Amino acid sequence: MPGNSLQLKKAGYQGIYLPELKIAMDGTHPDAKYTFVTHAHADHMHRNHSVHTHASKPTLALMKLRGFNGKSTPMEFLEPFETDRFKVTLYPAGHILGSAMIFIEWDEGSLLYTGDYRNPPSPATEGFEAPDNADYLITEATFGLPIYKWKSHEKLSDEIQSFARQCLEKDYTPVFLGYNLGKAQELLHLLRPLNHPMMIHGAGYKLCSVYEDFDVDLGNYEAYDRDNCEGKILVCPSSALSNGFASNVKKKKIAYCSGWASLESRRTQLTVDKLIPISDHLDFYELISFCERLSPKKVYITHTPNPKVVEHYLEKSGIVSEHMDLDSDADD
Ligand SMILES: [Zn+2]
Known part of the structure; x- marks a missing residue:
């Protein structure tokens, strides 16, 4: 029977290490025997080439384009990786292409580590699926x-x-402002029915081929070309604007696409014409109902503006929870 608490440590920049099973997730740890990565966002993937890494096929393909050249074991969703101590299954997380939740089962219990997730899922991903309980x-x-x-x-x-x-x-x-990996490709996917030529910032462009390799339709797009971008639908990260992206186009309107766009203050902070609050994460209510559905003995909460609020709502549903401070900002 599982106890009431798990032994957890921090791995690398903001990942998690399970000492009992020697498993590191979304970070590296010197004692880890197995290292899993949920998705290829910079705050979750590592670039340590000496660390053998387990991840979904699209995640490994994206990691390669983002600088990871180490040994790896590609995993299919819902097809377990087993050792004599544990079984690990990846569930599609709906956050970006390849994103996975890691489900670990061993003699003494089971653990679901979400990484970043979104349900309902982004249409530019494999969808969302979770185990019945953990x-x-x-x-x-x-x-x-x-x-x-x-x-x-x-x-x-x-x-x-x-x-x-x-x-x-x-x-x-x-001009649509969206993060280079995930949001930018989702925007192309959502805008493709307009049948209008699109251009995407170079950093996002180089990641698009992986989306197409895994059958996500991104429509009619090409890499950003300053001299020919006027009149096209443009997609870039918000940082690109201050670096001169499309500064030669006089008549343009800018839409900021992010969960943070639900904060009206972003309009003036970024000087944009439109705020579109489309997020790669669950909203508050989706989060609470997911926890209720899974009904675990304990929830560990990471990356949150005020852990007391989530703890309070979970307590009302009879769920014990605890904050784990991993000290990192979300990218999207
Ligand atoms: Zn992410």
Whole structure:
């Protein structure tokens, strides 16, 4: 029977190490025998070439493009990796292409580590699926406050397409600000029905081939070319604007696409025309209901603005929880 607590340590920059099973997740640890990576965002993947890494096929392909050249074992979703001590299964996390939740089962219990996840999932991913239950849950709670409640995906998708259409009708060039990995490709995927040429910032462009290799339709796009970008639908990270992205285009309108766009203050901070709160993470209510559904003995909460709030709501549902401080900012 599992105890009430797990032995957990920090691995690397912000990952987790299970000393009992010698498993590191989303970080490296000198004593780890097995290292798993949930997805290829910079704050979850490592670049230590000497660490043999287990991850989904798209995650490994993306990691390679982002600088990891070590040995690896590709894993299929829902096909367990077994040793004599434990069994590990990857469940699709719906966050970005290849993103996985790590489910570990061993003699004394089971643990689900979410990494970053989103349910309902991004349409530019493998979808979302979770085990029926787990003894322990380690979950991020990036948007773990009741002010964060997302609109339906259909509404957000409409907002994105309408913004582009209205800009183009008035001869404005629409610029969508979204993180290079995940959000940028989701935007291309959502905008492709407009059948209008699109251009994406070079850093995001080089990652698109992996999406296409895994059958995500990104429509008619090419790499950003300053001299030919006027009148196209443009996609870039918010940092690119201050570095001169499309600065030669006089008539343009800018939409900021992120969970953080639900904060009105971002409009003036970033000087944008439109805020579209489309996130790669669960909102507060989705998070609480996921915890209720899984009904674990204990929830460990990471990456959250105020752990007391999530703890309070989980307590109301009879779920014991504890904050794990991994000290890191979310990228999207
Ligand atoms: Zn992420």
